[in-house]
Amino acid sequence: MHPVIKTVLGRLAMGIATLFVVSIIIFSSIEYLPGDFAKNILGQAATEETTAAFRRELGLDQPAVLRYGQWVAAVVQGDLGTSFSGRNASGVDRSRQVVDLIAPRLRNTLFLASLAAVVAVPLSLLLGISTALYRNSVYDRSVNMTTLTTISFPEFFVAYILILFLASLYPVFPSLANVDAETPLGERFYRAALPALTLTLVIVAHMMRMTRAAIINLLASPYIQMARLSGASPTEVILKHALPNAWAPIATVIAFNLAYLVVGVVVVEVVFVYPGIGQLMVDAVASRDIPVVQGCALIFAMTYIILNLIADIIGILTNPRLLHPK
Amino acid sequence: MKTESDTYSAVGEVGAVHERRSLWTRTIIDLRKAPYTALFGMIIILAYALVAIFAPILAPYGEAQVFPEPYAPWSSTYIFGTDQIGRDIFSRMIFGARNTVGIAVATTFLAFLIGGILGLAAAINRSWLDQLLSRSVDVLMAIPSLIFALVLLSIFGSTVTNLILIIAVLDSTRVFRLTRAVALNVVVMDYVEAARLRGEGLGWIMRREILPNIMPPLIAEFGLRFCFVFLTIAALSFLGVGIQPPTADWGSMVRDNASLIMFAQYDLKAGLTPLLPAAAIALLTVAINFVVDWFLHKTSGLHDE
Numbered sequence: 001m002h003p004v005i006k007t008v009l010g011r012l013a014m015g016i017a018t019l020f021v022v023s024i025i026i027f028s029s030i031e032y033l034p035g036d037f038a039k040n041i042l043g044q045a046a047t048e049e050t051t052a053a054f055r056r057e058l059g060l061d062q063p064a065v066l067r068y069g070q071w072v073a074a075v076v077q078g079d080l081g082t083s084f085s086g087r088n089a090s091g092v093d094r095s096r097q098v099v100d101l102i103a104p105r106l107r108n109t110l111f112l113a114s115l116a117a118v119v120a121v122p123l124s125l126l127l128g129i130s131t132a133l134y135r136n137s138v139y140d141r142s143v144n145m146t147t148l149t150t151i152s153f154p155e156f157f158v159a160y161i162l163i164l165f166l167a168s169l170y171p172v173f174p175s176l177a178n179v180d181a182e183t184p185l186g187e188r189f190y191r192a193a194l195p196a197l198t199l200t201l202v203i204v205a206h207m208m209r210m211t212r213a214a215i216i217n218l219l220a221s222p223y224i225q226m227a228r229l230s231g232a233s234p235t236e237v238i239l240k241h242a243l244p245n246a247w248a249p250i251a252t253v254i255a256f257n258l259a260y261l262v263v264g265v266v267v268v269e270v271v272f273v274y275p276g277i278g279q280l281m282v283d284a285v286a287s288r289d290i291p292v293v294q295g296c297a298l299i300f301a302m303t304y305i306i307l308n309l310i311a312d313i314i315g316i317l318t319n320p321r322l323l324h325p326k
Numbered sequence: 327m328k329t330e331s332d333t334y335s336a337v338g339e340v341g342a343v344h345e346r347r348s349l350w351t352r353t354i355i356d357l358r359k360a361p362y363t364a365l366f367g368m369i370i371i372l373a374y375a376l377v378a379i380f381a382p383i384l385a386p387y388g389e390a391q392v393f394p395e396p397y398a399p400w401s402s403t404y405i406f407g408t409d410q411i412g413r414d415i416f417s418r419m420i421f422g423a424r425n426t427v428g429i430a431v432a433t434t435f436l437a438f439l440i441g442g443i444l445g446l447a448a449a450i451n452r453s454w455l456d457q458l459l460s461r462s463v464d465v466l467m468a469i470p471s472l473i474f475a476l477v478l479l480s481i482f483g484s485t486v487t488n489l490i491l492i493i494a495v496l497d498s499t500r501v502f503r504l505t506r507a508v509a510l511n512v513v514v515m516d517y518v519e520a521a522r523l524r525g526e527g528l529g530w531i532m533r534r535e536i537l538p539n540i541m542p543p544l545i546a547e548f549g550l551r552f553c554f555v556f557l558t559i560a561a562l563s564f565l566g567v568g569i570q571p572p573t574a575d576w577g578s579m580v581r582d583n584a585s586l587i588m589f590a591q592y593d594l595k596a597g598l599t600p601l602l603p604a605a606a607i608a609l610l611t612v613a614i615n616f617v618v619d620w621f622l623h624k625t626s627g628l629h630d631e
Contacts, residue, residue: 296473300473
């Protein structure tokens, strides 16, 4: 077998194994709930029978291994269980399917995240490469200074500064990004502008610095010295000699930051009251609605693992030493 | 001290007693050479520490003292106005320095204790223990820590103890990785082998042979980890699942007063109020980054290009 295919398959297996362990961790969160949690959810008036029925519905009378099997089987078929909210002491069940809660919000979150990514990735690559090209110039220093400051800011600080200037003092964009299924696309862009801008600012800083570092790191290697001595111009050195070898670290940087977007999106959604999956998760954590928390965590973890896996695979595929073995 | 003279004599130079500089003089010399950004950072950190320690003396009012006037404007009575239920924002900012920063410091220390000890043990042991720890850390790091923290908080509930324990354990994975990586370079040294041969135990090798040699990267990491922990706790409190009221905390203060920002058109000061605690968080992280930058530059001996 070609060594590249072998390494890629190895990474895939590793990713699936990680996902498996992560799913066990997320699943077992229901195990550690305090014994009287059924009473807390159903209300103090709940009778013995209703709590017992509720526990039976969750399957808590069965061994954990069996339940894990059933849970995984259900998740694979797209069934994440039912939410804890909407239940009450009388045993009437108005709870909703977790999937129905998550699906429309996941679409909103993906829209916001991809909007930010589409702007941020090319912009940060451009900034990273150009600062590496003109390093130690005034341009480089000022970009560096700005990005170092943005990195140190909490996301909500950046968000509120943007709100202060672009929504409050000069009302250009709305401060609340409340979209629903009926909102037309143009309106969606307009409403999601501020949250997307916040996310862009936060990840551009990271990505640009790491791209610059990846290229400058390479510039110290002997073959770059050789290219320079043979009379290549600085632009040629960076674009023709350094960049092909920098793709792997840059891909890692991009995937890492898209994964970081997953975390950043939680805070930004809460600031702008954007109906996404991050806000749903925070609400569920506050009300201790475990099935919803599990569903959201699983989606976030999966995105994170898959993005890191993609970065790994790109790293392998662009490595000339692996592609052309001796 | 050697007396200055106009003429140079080799005898004088050789004959002068080599005086060992005390820790204090060395610190002063280092500080004189430090760039302005690092000095600025150190002054800010010192100021925060003083405010945190002397909070009850500095604050004009109590931490949870409620006044009859909610959302009062900035005035000489209430320097930054009052919040949604009439608590003095200036006093709460001062107490926030103690709570938010204090909890972050405790968490970072705990994370370093766990991660550092396990990392050193893994680097020295290099067998099943190393494998077990490294693989578990790989899995823990496969989930973004904010998401993991949210899951754990939903199970155990948001108390300060839980918050410190959860974030410390999640963050110790990063400390573990770094400690193990830098310690691996030291473990292979001959003097460690010598210590092992003369029969020293694991604790001695960790403390006396390896730790002193990996201190600089760990100290720098402490600063960066602290920033990260501090921002995570602030984010969790901002989301309403971190430090709970009535404890004054910068993250939740931003959330509580966020609606004031829309009044900036009519009263700029009111609009700025929710930004103050957020700015306090940002200023500290910027200051620490400046100091860590300088420290890394100084200890690594590496210079850009």
